[in-house]
Amino acid sequence: MIADWIDVGPVQAIPPRGSRTVPVQGGDEIALFRTHDERVFALVNRCPHKHGPLSQGIVHGHAVTCPLHNWRISLETGEALGDDRGCTPTIPVRVDAGRVLIARAALVAAAIAA
Template sequence: MSDWIEIGAIDAIPRRGARCVNTPAGRIAVFRTQQDQVFAIENRCPHKQGPLSEGIVHGASVTCPLHNWVFDLATGKALGADEGQVRTYPIDLVDGRIFMALEDALVAAE
């Protein structure tokens, strides 16, 4: 069973921006879209391990800053001709606060 961990306020993440969270499972990038949708994915591109949190958010996708691979934030799948996938994490938004499901994790937000 997953534990829901509070990440912080949605307003702490700029629209079309991200925030990194350190967990025992690794670094997780939490993204906010222009439409205030929130997604959490592994912060490492499977191609060259680029930091996805530093990528460009467009719609519900992010482009890796190293080699322009594009990932769907909802599924973690690479789009277009690119192949690969990053892990996604369930997110819930309650009264402007972001919660993420992560099994047995302790969180230190940056």
């Protein structure tokens, strides 16, 4: 159902191999990432290590490197890669007719968890 998804803007508003953020009233900000192959991912904008803003990191492949301590985080799973351990919550996202949609239930959960 369309009511289960929230339109957060055009995919073109996310720079290629970059990100933008979506505020969540009363919750953690969401980071949207666009990869080299035009896939879009959404994570809570907080590294599991020291809560660095992942949206300010470098996107490479399907991962982002945290700007604080260089932890690499999978955009698909939110898991830290390599020897690091930890996980950032992922947010269900889809692209429909050039618009980015995120799951309403995930936003509600993010607000409750904050």
